[in-house]
Amino acid sequence: MSSHPIIELPQTAPREASELYFNRELSWLAFNERVLAEASNTSYPLLERLRFLAISGSNLDEFVMIRVAGLAGQVQRGIDRPAIDGRTPSQQLAAVRERVASVAARQQQVWEELHALLGEAGIHVADERRVDPEALEWLREYFLEEILPVITPQALDPAHPFPFVANRGLGLLFTLTRNSDGQQLIEMILIPSALPRFVRVPGEASIYISITSLICRFADHVFPGFTIHGDGLFRILRDSDIEIEEEAEDLVRTFRSAIQRRRRGRVIQLEIEVDFDPVAEQVLLEQTGVSDALVLKSKGIIGLDCLNEIVDADRSDLKFLSYTPRYPERIREHDGDCFAAIREKDIVIHHPYESFEVVVDFLRQAASDPDVVAIKQTLYRAGNQSAIINALIAAAEEGKSVTAVVEIKARFDEEQNLMWAAKLERAGVQVIYGFVDWKTHAKVAMVVRREEDGFRTYCHFGTGNYHPVTARIYTDLSFFTAAPEFGRDAAKLFNFVSGYVEPRSTEALVISPLNLRDELCAAIEREIAHARAGRPAAIWIKCNQITDQAMIDRLYEASEAGVEIDLVVRGICCLRPGVEGLSENIRVKSIIGRFLEHGRIYAFANGHPMPSGEAKVYISSADLMERNLDRRVEAMIPILNHTVHDQVLQQVLLANMLDTEQSWLLAPDGSYARIVAEDRPFNCHHYFMTNPSLSGRGEALDPDAIPKLALRKGRAA
Incomplete structure (x- = not known):
């Protein structure tokens, strides 16, 4: 894998918090600086660069309205509880405001550059x-x-x-x-x-x-x-x-x-x-x-998000080539019958390379199928024009038992979700709002169908929201299964949210805040044991944020024990990699590109060289954050089917590990630098866009037509 210099910190005294962890707020600002840097990426079409500038502006607005406001509120109330890196709220607020001003100044510099280039391209703004x-x-x-x-x-x-x-x-x-x-x-x-x-x-x-x-x-x-x-x-x-x-x-x-x-x-x-x-x-x-x-x-320009109006200009020559997601071959092989395809074998769908329409079709088919008796669905963010909502309403109007868990605490989607909840209730859907103090963030749908041999439950588990717009630009995984143990566990999850009936145990599903933290810790402990026994030991994680101190400390322990740890963390990372005696076996990178990396995958070597069919692989809706592990209802799904296991680990996750064209390496001092491939550069987004369906392709396509990925000194082969 890619490497970086190891920094040795003096060990004459216990390490200070600032030596162990990065500040969460400053790490987020570093993420937005990476987004902003894409606006200066000359390999992108001009209007796409402008889009990144607008995104960085919108991101910064939300950060100020939520995170900076939170710090200001703590200072105002006299709260002095330190952050993970030891800074008090007042110290954080001062550092964050200085960095915000710096990012804002850089945004205007980038706008000046793009403004001139737009003029040269025949688009004259202001x-x-x-x-x-x-x-x-x-x-x-x-x-x-x-x-x-x-x-x-x-x-x-x-x-x-x-x-x-x-x-x-x-x-x-x-x-x-x-x-x-x-x-x-x-x-x-x-x-x-x-x-x-x-x-x-x-x-x-x-x-x-x-x-x-x-x-x-x-x-x-x-x-x-x-x-x-x-x-x-x-x-x-x-x-x-x-x-x-x-x-x-x-x-x-x-x-x-x-x-x-x-x-x-x-x-x-x-x-x-x-x-x-x-x-x-x-x-x-x-x-x-x-x-x-x-x-x-x-x-x-004040309010850079307004530049999206210019991005929408009818200039296809200044935008990415249009891309149409593929519809999964496995579903096509069954003449569009989602239930038949899922009943035959578990399926994983990789969005946005494969169409989110299959998720919508799954629910539409459930709504119109006379043998379906019940549908249960979590809704965190559904968008303002949701085919998912319409399918649930249609199912209720067909007389089916429909339950929707609507999370009205989804930030900035509260009003939209309240509107959907009212519309669903009018149609006869049983709407559940979940817990007062926990958000229901798990992405789960279950359909109970009457079949010849009795009732069968079909489940969908996702790493992303049931949102048709973001599904076109966020990379996420959808997992479909009719395995009975998943159906029973999904029912327990819904009973937990709707009736506070805490499951005493689950057969496959891992649920936070009940046992997800414990399961992850146990998996890390097993890797530590393998390393100490001289067996191969490795952890691969792809997620959006890592901020939980306890989980970071467990990863530090694993690194010290000799476990090789590779993390693809798109946004905030409070873990400090590459520190002698602490994290020298941990590498962290961030992928920023055409699509927003959003899926969460956790993989553990399990005593075998990575990647292998023996590794323990999970997909999840949860990041390694305290809120996800302790204050949200989340789901982590073990991938047990051999074919799906290989697709998730040896295609999706491995491609992320091998990416060099869109990757930034996190250094021990907190800075990020673009990875520059010495030879054979690899772009994971391009790889998935240009290859046949990787998930559920069945026998319709020649599997040898898909370029195989291999881990060879950090390069795709």
Whole structure:
């Protein structure tokens, strides 16, 4: 595998926490810096680079609204409990704000680079110099007809107090003099969220003018009889976390109220234009009460997520070649009968390379099949146009027993999920909201079907959400099985969530917060025992985050015992690899590319060289985070079928281990560096996009047509 220098820390005294672990918040910011770096990746088409810039902006907004807000709240309440690396909340807040400002400055630098390149490619953004008189007249008419009726200027004076600005709200401040009496005024215009951020000028040339610049240009129509001296654009981010008391009597009503409060959370960050009118700026700072908030001044675009409107431009030459997921051959072999295919043998589906439509078809078929008597489904994030929801409603209307566990605590999807819950209930679906203090994060669906030899349960377990949009860009695994032990365990999981009936034992499924942590610890202990006995010992993990101190310490113990540990961690990693006497046998890398790595796979060598058919392999909805292991309902699924086992371990996981073109190596000092392949570079996304179906291909395709992967000094062979 890829290697990095080993750092030897002095052992004259016990190691400090800062020597053992990375800070969670700073590690997340390092992740977003890797996302931002893709915006400068010249191997990507230009609009895809712009997409990465927009994603990094949206990511940073959410981080500020949740994580920075949380730290600010702890400081405000006098909480001094240290983080995993020993920093107090106030120390973290200072370091995080400094890093946020640095990331924001870099984002604007990248925007300047891309802005110029877009112009060269014929896409002109916020470039009013290219607007000819005819186009200017069209813009004026557009402003008068489409914008002016929607916006509302408000004077700021004792009779008109400073208005409330919603979270992520944009506003313009103007300094004016009334011509009739010479009185000076400050006026505010809040930009309605219903308006687009950019207007495309008609014509062959792709010219995009921002709404805010249009308002400033035609402000004389808003303020007739006034002289305009200056203006400035600002944007506010507010505390958006939701805290629910465990004693809440009505979870739905409590959440509806909490969502309303979130919109009015305290200001955490204020962004303003660098050339903001100084008089208006002073008023803004005083009225928004940002004395303890981060104030960022920008000379570029405020609210970078708006650039997605430009990414959507009809320029296929500046985007990735379109990709259509394959429909699994195994299902096709059975003429689209999902139940027949699953009954024959377990199936694993690799999204987005294989279509999420098979999951939808599984539920649609269950809804229309007269032999299906019951459907149970967890819903964490389902999107705003969900075929899954429609299938459940159709099943209920067909008279089937349908139960949906709707997690209304899914951050930023609370309102959407409340809406789905109400719609499902109206259709006759039994809606369960789960635990007050735990989120139900497991991705499980079970279908009970009446067959000749009795009732049979068909199960779907996923590493990702039942969300048709993210399923096209997130890499995840869907596992289908009709094995009786999985059906019995799935039923126990649903009874646990719906009736708090804690299962005394399970046959196959591992469930948090009941026994998932213990099972992982036991698996690590077995690898330690193999290493000490001189047998091959290795751990391969692919997940999104590693922050749990106890799990990190177990991995350190395994490293010291000689277990070879390779981790593919997309985002936060608090584990410090490559430290002599602590983690010299641990390597950590992050894959950032066209698709977002989201699936969780845990593999243990089990006394045999990795990868082998004897390894213990699991897929899961859980990351190695305290919340996943102790405060969420999660599922970890052992892969027992030999064919599926090889597909998950020796195709999906191995390809991630071998990737060099999209991988960043984590160094002992916390920095990340792109891996540069000496020869034969390997791109795991390209590999899966260009090969026949790896999961459930049956006998329809020649298995020799699929390039085999092998572990040879860290290269694909």
